[in-house]
Amino acid sequence: MGYKEIYARYRQQILAGQLKPGDRVPAIRTLASELQVARKTVEAAYEILIGEGYFVSQGAKGTRVNPELILPETTGKTAVPAPPVSALIQRESKGELRLGIPALDAFPHKKWLLISGKAARSLRADEMILPPVMGYQPLREAIASYLNISRGLNCQPEQIFITSGYRANLRLILAVLAQPGDKVLFEDPGYFFGQKLLKRIAPNLHYVPVDRQGMDVDYLLRYHADARFAIVTPTHHSPLAVTLSLPRKHQLLEWAQYNDSWIIEDDYDGEFHYTRKVIPALKSLDVHDRVIYTGTFSKTMMPAMRVGYLVMPKETIARFSELGEILETGMSLLPQKILAQFLSEGHFYRHIKKMRTLYQQRRRMMLDAMQACFPDVFDFELTDGGMHIVAFLARGTQDTALAEIWQRHQLRVLPLSGWYMQTQKRYGLVIGYTNIRSLDQARELLQRTVLETRALLD
Template identity: 80%
Template sequence: MPSARWVEENRVGYKAIYQHFRQQILAGHLKPGDRVPSIRVLAGELQVARKTVEAAYEILSGEGYFVSQGAKGTRVNPQLKLAAPATAPDAPPAAAAHLPVIENHGELRLGIPALDAFPLKKWLLISGKVARSLRPEEMITPPVMGYQPLRSAIASYLNISRGLQCQPEQVFITSGYRANLRLILAVLAQPHDKVLFEDPGYFFGQQLLKRITPHLHFVPVDQQGVDVDYLQRYHADARFAVVTPTHQSPLAVTLSLPRKHQLLAWAQQQHSWIIEDDYDGEFHYTRKVIPALKSLDTHDRVIYTGTFSKTVMPALRIGYLMMPQATIARFRELGEMLETGLPLLPQKILAQFLSEGHFYRHIKKMRILYQQRRSMMLQALEHCFPGLFQVERADGGMHIVAFLRRGTADHAIASLWAQHALFVRPLSAWYVQTQKRYGLVIGYTNIQSFEQARALLARVADATWALLAV
């Protein structure tokens, strides 16, 4: 702890406190995981205002040196690793050596689940058991359509959680979202088929389809979800419609019930396919269940898809799709030609994670946690940027859309924030047609406190206001 004399000699201020702790960490005197004094205790010891200490701690948290753990106090970030200095041990470290290396995914990044809340110990325990139980006959080529117990576990979970009537033989295990789209179109599409996508729509899905689909068209989205009237007026002859009805990506609105029925009627009449991407359908807050569009599908025209990237971890690289009964043979045939089978070991681990109930308990916990973390982010946005953004709250999801109340500079703002390791996305980049809205798409799932969110946004507050004033 810095002494009162030290603070006095350094002209008592938050910068002096910040620099002291930073130097102590870089010198190795404070190590990852070490607890530091509370704001109240340190302010009392140094006889300075609590706000002085609070400001220093916010900067240290924002830069990744400190982590607030609520009632457990504030600690040096346990994940902090310091780059080794290139100079001799007794020489002053180079400027580059002062930069912390944090083993994380980037702040405010979209689609990353709360990694700090994942039951990693349970996952590792299951992983060890599964690895030790691997049998010689399982070391051959994995099943093309996926490990049977995993297919059964997914079908069982979807029937309970998403209101489906799914049989295990309808589940096809894939490597994720892009693999889902590629496989579906490879099995069912003809070169001349028209494919519809939401506008705005998931940026990477849009970019993929532009490359693999010759006839790609876009349907606008409003407060009730994808505009089915527009679809029927201009694209009634489409063969596929790719939609995110539970929480639209990126606007997070829910497709209204009348439009759900209207969309299903169109697919049945035209003998077309609806590809339902239920990417974060598990995370709803105010209602127990938002039924999947597939749950209303009486004519088997919806191909339901999902992944475990946003519920377990992106590195798992496991997704799935629910094949309509009439298409199972075609999916199996092409799957064998494309050699789509995934490695067996992660499938076995995930199957046990689901069947033992750990997945359900984790999702239930995340619904509460994400609602709390969204509130923290919204408070921090208003604190650092009063009057700049308008947020239309959705019933859940993993991100917020902060619409600019004035101006169109979302690209410039996102670029500026990225320079400070805040990886948000400009909303206008998700649009294809001319009727755009402007704002930032912001992830909040790894925000652990209001103080952390405020410190992160404080990095870019002055520069953002200056940018908008130009």
Template identity: 65%
Template sequence: MTGYQAIYQRYKQQILAGSLKAGEKVPAIRVLAADLGVAKKTVETAYNILIGEGYLVSKGARGTIVNPDLKLKPANEQTVNKVDDQKLQQLIDLRDNAGFFRLGIPALDEFPYKKWLLLSGKDIRAMRPEHMLTPPVMGYAPLREAIANYVNISRGLNCTASQVCITSGYKHSLALILQALATRHDKVVYEDPGYFFGQKLLKRIAENLHYVPVDSQGLNVDYLLNYQRDARFVITTPAHHSPLAVTLSLPRRQQLLQWAQEQQAWIVEDDYDGEFHYTKKVLPALKSQDSADRVIYVGTFSKTIMPAMRISYIVLPKALINRFHETAEIVETSLPLLPQQILSRFISEGHFFKHLKKMRTLYQARRQMVLNALHSVYPTQFYVELTDGGMHIVAFLKTGNQDEQLATIWQQHQLLVFPLSAWYAGKTKRYGLVIGYTNIQSEQQATEALRLPYEQTLALLG
């Protein structure tokens, strides 16, 4: 399908999928024609068909918009919601059950338990009456200081403890940011593909949600500038885009920061596993390049220490400190004090840096174990685009698009992988399996696990 038909189908699909919403303006004919490298007549023909079928409405000199009166079939929405709910339950099951290749779980077998228990004992014995009061809503002051020192050294930031807000996880951080800053009509842009739980949360709390594709250079900032320039928030994972694990290129970082400054928009940088990099060509955090103070930096200890601790943090632009403090006082109850005290001591005494250094070396070795095993067991079914770091690989299917069926087969053998296509919100998708490697202890273990669904995998993929 070429020419006007391809443009017509693309816009029709985006409108039916809800990516383009009622009343939203579409690019001018000359702008879209130049962007796609086609004649203006080609775009004009596609628009005329969409207008004739009621998907678009021409407003003359004011441009063309998605028909505000367009009513989509409720059955379609119900079907999409049902599929999304099934995927959500599937991901919850993978998170909560034991098995091989679990996603986003640090190497629990190599955690320094003895040191952690020793520090825990010290803080329990040091408990005083004032520790029994309600903890500060912005977080335990020594922990905020320790986090500020850590991100300044390791991620290139330049912040103070007053800019750090402690939260109970990424979803909590995201919700707090939007509660403090967003109105119901603000356009929120999320990367596609993107973290599945993040997508589900945003669908609930962001009425004006849109997506920007991710390619081999990271978030497609040209697409953002062409189609979503008026966004108020961009939420992204530039260190290792989830789940593709590619890094946002330096030119695109500069483009994105320039856009945020010009539009007075906010970039929410989720640096969920930026600590785990295996080459010397590591780009610092996007926030470190943010001279206009438009980046809200979000980090977590779920990927570096343990998910059970439920401690994350936000590094705020200075202009937002008072607003976040006020919002936190109204809507938050703050985290328990003891875990914050233990973590503060773990960081400030140097144990956290030592642990991270050990994990980088360990994860690089374990990634290679899984890669070797995958290539040995399935030499013709998958290919891997190796990235600079992260905690998982994506095994792309060489042929076909049956990643959901394949993932179901593997999960039946306690291989807790997830289909890549399920992380996409739009119609354009890639297909493969997202495979964690952090808790694989040997190449033999990985090989034996991968052989479990061998016959069924070959029967499906051929």
């Protein structure tokens, strides 16, 4: 029995009502013994079920069916229920228009392989022990240099902490700096997996609405001025891609300084701007060191790399170092060595510059194809940059059903309404375009859905 069969069995039992929200499921070790399969097989199935929102892991309390899972009501007839929005988040490599996947066809594979070989051959005996907890020093130096030049920061290599990515950044920051009961603010709408993680690690979680100028800081000051943390995507908001206005940036920084609070800046795709006006990072305006800047190479290089980083405020370095020894075991050294050389030799700069031009072209292709195939279905609000577009429904609110239709045709788009947590929502599809190679390809992909899209919305 493979992990796919275990996953399918649980999913079927949940959708059929045989397992109900809140029900506990067997421990991985117990189920592996019962089914006589390897633990990793069960772990893989559970990870998918957790990722899709069917299960939640509660640590020592075990794993349960998600208590917040809303299932469709069943009738006497057998029906295929619509999946929860979280089930539309797919982790398979198959499918088109996926979010956050860089243009893999334009990645400099030959240069990467050449550097990889050199890094492997140069591995010394002393580097074969435990890697540095806070990261490989040459990589920390290369990242600090890049951020200071390209994103307007003023940080030292000692402030860089290498992690395994976005979620590791959030876990580490809150573990080091948060106290039980601290109020944490998140954007609404906000990054889907960020919401899911914070629900588990930040019990006092609240949401601040986002409009065309980014996070509504007036709302924050009116209702949540006592918050300890605000997590923001100020350069290109996820998913609306709007930019936090300069007056609001200053408001937010003043709030953090006055209240001794922390701003966690997620600059996940700040490199991809398509106008001559470069948007500096919020951290570049931070004179009181209240912003914790975070980034990742998943969007700029490849998701499989799993290398991220954060910039620690100077006063917190000792605390991050102390707890990092406990929480982090240090990223694998070889990928860090390869990445450090890739950055220090200037290849990363050239790659990003190439991607900006390419993504601007591919976004235009996607928009032209959307307007040709759906001339009266969607509205668009173009922003400075990013890696996806939001196609707002011109009428109706059926974006979840629409996303399900598109996903059946292997188009991995997501419904915009699923990113909201409060009642005021906007509706549409969040669509990746970075791997579209031609206008004809974009039209061919969209044509798969035209008839069903119109049948649903008319």
